Amino acid sequence: MRFFARIQYHGGQYAGWQKQPTANSVQAEIENALSTIFREEINIMGCGRTDAGVHASKFYFHFDAAFPNPAEQINRINGFLPKDISVHGIYPVGKEAHVRFDATYRAYEYHISMVKNPFTTDLTWQVPLSGLNIDVQKLDQIANLIKDYDIFFPFCKTNHDAHTLECQIFESHWEQVGEHKMIYHIAANRFLRGMVRLIVGCSIRVATGKLSFEKIKEALDQQSRIDNAYSAPAQGLFLTEVKYPLSVGLPLT
16 A cells, blocks of 8 residues: 655754665655664655755655554654654555655745844754845845746756746745844745755845845846855755645645
């Protein structure tokens, strides 16, 4: 049978989601735990491939197993997993259901701290360390601009393997949280490699006077590279939501 599993993880200690030959990954830790408990080799497929240091508060993977009811083993699985990875649900789905290709909606948050905070150094980008002030109105300008486009060559890493650069943007805005924190919210049907971190990095450059709004718009209009582009650090990025059509059979959560 095929199963979807819903998990959370803190990505600080991992070289990303995907298995790698010379570094530990979230995928490798989970496959090891499942294979040990179910006493068969379990290979899993993730709904995306988060980079090193990126976190997920909601992430799905699928796997095939002969084990009759894996959901009954969630506590055991969590006992085998390291403290920065947790499983929150396992659901039987159709044999053809695919955790990556069937997803219709993905949402990310990027967390920025306006002050130095020793308790969130691995969960936020603490931008004041540069000594620059942020123009919040310019952040909003870029966020609104993003919604006007559906092709994002300027915000895709050069070593990508995407067959198309089209993304349907559902949401793009900044949220002020208290006096010292801001969160960028973005949702789309799909994302390009490094896309959110490049959008945030370039937005901060515009908001601190290092890059002009006009340069960003020109790059999007012409689908060209952005001179002086910048990718925001990984630790502020969270995958927060993944949605599937009802036909997949997941509970509404």
